Amino acid sequence: MQTKKKISLIIVILLVFLGGTITLYRMTSSPPKYETKEFLMDTMVSLEVTGQEAKKAGQAAIKAMRQTADRSTRYNEDSIISKINKEAGNKPIKVNDDILIMIKAAKKYGRLTEGKFDITIAPVIDLWNFETGKNLVPSTKKIEEKLELVDYKKIIINENEKTVMLAKSGMKIDLGGIAKGYIVDQAADVLKKFNIKSALINAGGNIRTIGTKSSGDKWRLGIKNPRDNSKDPKDNYLNIIEVKETNVVTSGDYERYFKKEGRRYHHILDPNTGYPARGLASVTIISDSSFKADILSTALFILGFKEAKSYIKEHDDIEGMLVTTDLNKWRSKGFKELIAD
Structure with a gap:
């Protein structure tokens, strides 16, 4: 009888131990991750979502982005x-x-x-x-x-x-400098409804981070060198910044351009002249809204270095970096604080 009792006790102890091991595994294992890419608004949009409903949340976010993108592009009849x-x-x-x-x-x-x-x-x-x-x-x-x-x-x-x-026949509007930021904010709102605490949305230069990485580390983002002609990967980025729960949007003259007789012609046009805006090579804006950052990165690029710098300094709700065509850089105080060591 004592032998049977000992065996029963050992079985109970093993079950408790195994149960504890399984519980510990569940507590320490990584939450589900979902990644996807889709071509929207003439750019590749990628999502990296971590959480218990990562796949469902990611699919819902992409669906919302697609619907708004289809309604807001002038290239869809x-x-x-x-x-x-x-x-x-x-x-x-x-x-x-x-x-x-x-x-x-x-x-x-x-x-x-x-x-x-x-x-x-x-x-x-x-x-x-x-x-x-x-x-x-x-x-x-x-x-x-x-x-x-x-x-x-x-x-x-x-x-x-x-x-x-x-008001006038022949007029047309183009939301290319505004809609990407809007749909990124929209996607972030959808993800948060699913209680997602960690995600990265990248819509061709419009980056939104939700929380931190699932590890708890901040997101590391590279600010592209607008004149990256080097084969050395270290020269691809002007700065690496570390962020959480924010929006980082860059507009640059390197995205769509051609050269003619040694002169660069890019897609960011000055509405006053009809020609490409001159003076800046890229503008990066950090803001709590991708929508606002998208508009400002374009608007400040056209305004030029002096006015763009003044605007950023006068507005506490944004941070930024300006890069001139000869690669001189200006960074706001808050932007400097985000640069990785």
């Missing part, structure tokens, strides 16, 4: 933006809340930058044909003709009716 452009000078178009928010913000920053940020630049963008790779510089006459159609003040918004209209 069925999009709301295409309808607004087609009916320019004719009639207002009913819009959803997302489009209304984006266009209202665009007009606001148009005023704040005295027209340096202007989403009605689309007719001039079409002249340059950066997408086709033909590398042709439009004539001054053609640019001047198209500039007659550029004026953010002629975007007519009726908030009560939720409609948008362009």
Whole structure:
């Protein structure tokens, strides 16, 4: 009988030990991770999500981004933006809340930058044909003709009716400098509804971090060297920064460009001249909103070094780095504090 009791006691002890081991494993094992990529708004969007509902959350976030991207690109004939452009000078178009928010913000920053940020630049963008790779510089006459159609003040918004209209026939709007930031914020909101505490969203230069890495470490992000002609990987980045729960957005003259007779022509156009903005090679903005950072990285690039520097210094809610075309760098105090050792 005593032998049987001893055997029973040993079995109980083993079961308790194994049960404790299994519980310990569950506590210390890594939570599920989900990674995906999708081509949206002419750029590759990637998600890295960690959490108990990582896959479900990641798929929902991509779905929300895709829906808004489809509605806000003018290159989709069925999009709301295409309808607004087609009916320019004719009639207002009913819009959803997302489009209304984006266009209202665009007009606001148009005023704040005295027209340096202007989403009605689309007719001039079409002249340059950066997408086709033909590398042709439009004539001054053609640019001047198209500039007659550029004026953010002629975007007519009726908030009560939720409609948008362009006052003049031939006008077009392009949300390329604003929509990526908006859909990144949208994706982050979706992930947080699933109680995701760790995620990285990268939409072609628009980076959003949620919390820290699952390990607890901060995210390490590289700020690209806009004149990276070196074979040495160390020269690919001007700085490595360490961040958590923030947005880092960079606009640069290296993203879409061509060279003609030794001169660089890039896709960030000055609405006042119709030509590529000069002076800066890249602008990086850090903000609590990807939407705001996306707008500002473009607007400040066009404003130029002096005004961009003043703007960043005057606004406590953003940090930034400016890189001139001869690779001189200016960093705000808060930005310097994020640089990795």
